[in-house]
Amino acid sequence: MLKATRIRIHPTSEQAAFLNRQFGMVRFCYNTGLRIISHRYKRHGQSLSAKHDTKRLLTVAKKSRKYGWMKEADSIALQQACINLDKAFQRFFDP
Secondary structure (H helix, E strand, O other): OOOOOOOOOOOOHHHHHHHHHHHHHHHHHHHHHHHHHHHHHHHHOOOOOOOOHHHHHHHHHHHOOOOHHHHHOOHHHHHHHHHHHHHHHHHHHOO
């Protein structure tokens, strides 16, 4: 049996803005990783590990000028997005 607890939070406007930025960066990381993996598979027939390969791309992206804004994101949240993407691929391809 699974149990759940519902908690309602009431963030301040500053906290809400911070959470929205975090959720947006996680969503961007997940969708970009999905696009990179799909593109690589379609063009080259090679599959990338979302868990290992895209995590390495995060550090490269944070150092670039184009994606430098990702430095302010929580690194664990972005890594968890890569792990969630890997789990989604595993569940899709495993029978």
